[in-house]
Amino acid sequence: MARLIIDADTCTGCEACLPSCPFGSLSMKDGLALVDESCNFCRACVEACPVGAITVEMEEKAVPIDTGSYQNVWAFIEHEQEKVSSVSLELLGEGRKLAEALGCQVCGMLFGDPGDVDHFAKEAIAHGAEKVYVMESPLLKQYRTDPYARAAVDLIRKFKPEIVLFGATTQGRDFAGTVATTLGAGLTADCTGLDIDPETKYLKQTRPAFGGNIMATILDYPHYRPQMSTVRSKVFALPPRDDSRKGEIIRETLQMTEDEVRTKILEFIKGRETVNLADAEIIISGGRAIGSAENFRIIRELAEVLGAAVGASRAAVDSGWISYEHQVGQTGRTVRPKIYIACGISGSVQHQAGMKTSDIIVAINKDPDAPIFKIATYGVVADLFTVVPKLTQEFRKRLGR
Amino acid sequence: MKIAVCIKQVPDTTDVKINPETNTLIREGVASITNPFDEYAVEEALRLKEKHGGEVHVISMGPPQAVEILKNALAVGADRVYLISDKAFAGADTLATAYTLAKTIQTIGGADLVICGKQAIDGDTAQVGPGVATRLGIPQLTYVSKVREIDPVKKRIVVERLLENGKEVVESSLPVLMTVVKDINEPRHPNLMGIKRVAKATIPILTAKDIGADENRIGLKGSPTWVVRIFSPEARGAGGEILKGDLSEVVPLLVHKLMDTKFIK
Numbered sequence: 001m002a003r004l005i006i007d008a009d010t011c012t013g014c015e016a017c018l019p020s021c022p023f024g025s026l027s028m029k030d031g032l033a034l035v036d037e038s039c040n041f042c043r044a045c046v047e048a049c050p051v052g053a054i055t056v057e058m059e060e061k062a063v064p065i066d067t068g069s070y071q072n073v074w075a076f077i078e079h080e081q082e083k084v085s086s087v088s089l090e091l092l093g094e095g096r097k098l099a100e101a102l103g104c105q106v107c108g109m110l111f112g113d114p115g116d117v118d119h120f121a122k123e124a125i126a127h128g129a130e131k132v133y134v135m136e137s138p139l140l141k142q143y144r145t146d147p148y149a150r151a152a153v154d155l156i157r158k159f160k161p162e163i164v165l166f167g168a169t170t171q172g173r174d175f176a177g178t179v180a181t182t183l184g185a186g187l188t189a190d191c192t193g194l195d196i197d198p199e200t201k202y203l204k205q206t207r208p209a210f211g212g213n214i215m216a217t218i219l220d221y222p223h224y225r226p227q228m229s230t231v232r233s234k235v236f237a238l239p240p241r242d243d244s245r246k247g248e249i250i251r252e253t254l255q256m257t258e259d260e261v262r263t264k265i266l267e268f269i270k271g272r273e274t275v276n277l278a279d280a281e282i283i284i285s286g287g288r289a290i291g292s293a294e295n296f297r298i299i300r301e302l303a304e305v306l307g308a309a310v311g312a313s314r315a316a317v318d319s320g321w322i323s324y325e326h327q328v329g330q331t332g333r334t335v336r337p338k339i340y341i342a343c344g345i346s347g348s349v350q351h352q353a354g355m356k357t358s359d360i361i362v363a364i365n366k367d368p369d370a371p372i373f374k375i376a377t378y379g380v381v382a383d384l385f386t387v388v389p390k391l392t393q394e395f396r397k398r399l400g401r
Numbered sequence: 402m403k404i405a406v407c408i409k410q411v412p413d414t415t416d417v418k419i420n421p422e423t424n425t426l427i428r429e430g431v432a433s434i435t436n437p438f439d440e441y442a443v444e445e446a447l448r449l450k451e452k453h454g455g456e457v458h459v460i461s462m463g464p465p466q467a468v469e470i471l472k473n474a475l476a477v478g479a480d481r482v483y484l485i486s487d488k489a490f491a492g493a494d495t496l497a498t499a500y501t502l503a504k505t506i507q508t509i510g511g512a513d514l515v516i517c518g519k520q521a522i523d524g525d526t527a528q529v530g531p532g533v534a535t536r537l538g539i540p541q542l543t544y545v546s547k548v549r550e551i552d553p554v555k556k557r558i559v560v561e562r563l564l565e566n567g568k569e570v571v572e573s574s575l576p577v578l579m580t581v582v583k584d585i586n587e588p589r590h591p592n593l594m595g596i597k598r599v600a601k602a603t604i605p606i607l608t609a610k611d612i613g614a615d616e617n618r619i620g621l622k623g624s625p626t627w628v629v630r631i632f633s634p635e636a637r638g639a640g641g642e643i644l645k646g647d648l649s650e651v652v653p654l655l656v657h658k659l660m661d662t663k664f665i666k
């Protein structure tokens with residue numbers, strides 16, 4: 001068992017470690033720090049201790065594997081409605097950096113109907129894939145957990161990549177967990193930073209936790225491979241397209257039949273409007289101050305002029321003015337647009353958890369003390385019912401729409 | 402129909418803040434809550450039981466203080482609750498957690514339906530649900546926003562899954578594991594009777610041995626991923642700029658600034 005050890009002779013009882021623990025596992029007893037069972041060995045206290053009294057004793061992993069037989073960096077090439085998702089291309093760009101640091105190749109992992117895959121593979125190669133591992137089958141035409149998970153597991157077992165990256169999309173997050181569990185490998189969710197440790201050559205995966213209030217860096221320990229992560233979209237830059245690039249395509253056929261697929265898609269109901277908050281470059285959100293479903297019109301008008309998606313706070317959703325698909329925040333969606341315009345939203349921590357990594361945040365609120373202003377790039381203290389229509393008008397003028 | 406629900410105790414994130422001066426974590430008190438998505442999971446289980454009969458078993462892996470959230474689950478109407486608690490579970494990542502929860506579900510005799518929240522708000526991984534399904538060898542339905550039909554006799558379920566650009570209607574056989582989003586229902590609060598019942602209840606605790614867990618697959622030892630560093634996110638560029646003055650100037654100024662970013666096309 002791993003243990004957190006607080007050296008009684010070194011501990012000065014200064015209490016510096018107490019507030020550093022995100023799990024509240026530390027307390028004071030008889031003038032010394034004490035740890036309880038809820039400790040997760042995250043080492044926040046180890047760094048916080050000014051006298052070095054805290055150490056973590058780790059245990060060697062049980063079953064060693066031959067990590068040397070794993071090589072190359074793979075990016076899962078996701079596609080939907082005949083298009084490769086931009087996050088997959090971003091992963092190829094970032095994957096190349098990792099591959100350079102490791103001295104290996106960056107490759108795509110692609111599944112689909114034999115009739116569709118060539119087109120997607122070309123797209124991956126144009127964006128930097130040196131090889132594309134393709135699993136073909138009519139079962140893979142449309143995303144479903146079972147055949148996709150099987151395809152990934154079979155390819156990974158056969159070709160042994162050292163690192164596998166998935167987009168942290170609904171698709172990626174649906175089946176990456178299945179793949180990792182089947183392989184008995186680690187999986188770090190929703191990463192926003194990836195690096196290769198110069199000494200150990202391990203993948204350092206950095207991600208937000210606790211609603212974005214803290215960042216954690218995570219390693220996969222030696223006896224587990226591949227190292228896998230899901231990565232948020234738009235964190236990494238889209239690599240430039242170069243159609244003259246050459247790449248190798250390795251084809252495999254999925255050994256699975258339709259009756260092994262345990263779920264069946266009966267129907268797809270397209271959202272009434274484009275709610276695709278995950279992909280939106282610009283989001284205009286309305287909060288409780290909007291006051292009614294009808295009033296969301298002014299938000300939609302601005303969104304339309306800017307080609308933006310419409311978001312909402314939970315207060316607006318719970319009031320029934322707009323559907324849950326639009327909710328941004330801890331119990332809604334996490335978004336990371338270039339521009340987020342919050343209209344009549346106070347900026348509670350739960351709302352911020354879903355949007356505070358946006359590049360530019362604009363807050364429009366009557367209350368100068370609203371917490372949203374603390375994270376806003378630009379703030380306007382005024383009535384949204386005056387400001388938003390004026391903004392729409394001004395953008396129309398500037399954009400000639 | 403037997404329904405197992407996995408719930409997790411999480412710190413109320415409102416309590417985890419960054420001290421802007423020292424850039425360290427400040428955690429006032431240790432208020433803990435049921436992971437919000439898991440409340441919807443419990444509620445859905447109760448509603449399905451009310452409609453189709455059966456039992457709701459709620460399980461949570463965590464330190465001893467996690468009994469609190471299980472008491473809440475009992476108070477709203479869960480039939481059985483179990484705390485999975487052992488020093489050997491400490492430091493579990495999603496792989497080890499999924500293993501432990503799956504082992505527990507097997508120990509209590511399996512279930513026709515397993516319900517998890519979409520994700521836990523502390524770790525935000527959304528990996529445990531699919532992990533448990535994989536370990537149990539049953540299919541999974543993630544992001545469920547509505548159970549359209551469930552037939553415990555014919556062992557069939559039809560649900561709506563909330564995706565990025567719409568809803569997918571999917572059919573699956575039972576047993577199945579589903580993870581739920583907030584849209585699925587409105588969780589109830591405990592009534593007086595429920596609160597009374599809980600006052601007397603003792604919550605059974607299962608250890609690693611009780612669930613027959615392989616010690617190499619639980620806790621930190623069974624976890625491929627280890628947190629090596631925790632730090633504060635970069636503070637957003639030194640507070641914002643409040644655009645002051647008459648709106649006839651402020652609005653064009655804001656538009657100008659946003660146009661300058663080149664993000665507007």
Ligand SMILES: Cc1cc2nc3c(=O)[nH]c(=O)nc-3n(C[C@H](O)[C@H](O)[C@H](O)COP(=O)(O)OP(=O)(O)OC[C@H]3O[C@@H](n4cnc5c(N)ncnc54)[C@H](O)[C@@H]3O)c2cc1C
Nearest residue numbers: 287288289313314315329330331332344345346366367384
């Ligand atoms: C477990 C849990 C999970 C949650 N998850 C989420 C989540 O995912 N997303 C989320 O958003 N919230 C979430 N919440 C709720 C959150 O705590 C807040 O209650 C919610 O975000 C408030 O929404 P709001 O800012 O629109 O409303 P309010 O806080 O009421 O703010 C309205 C703002 O509008 C301003 N205003 C009023 N009139 C005008 C006007 N005419 N012009 C300009 N400004 C005006 C007011 O000054 C005020 O600041 C969660 C809460 C809990 C407990």
Ligand SMILES: Nc1ncnc2c1ncn2[C@@H]1O[C@H](COP(=O)(O)O)[C@@H](O)[C@H]1O
Nearest residue numbers: 407408462517518520521526527528529
């Ligand atoms: N320790 C735990 N005990 C019980 N259920 C859990 C635990 N951890 C995660 N879960 C379940 O798995 C879901 C997803 O959690 P996560 O993968 O951590 O985001 C949660 O909503 C719970 O339903």
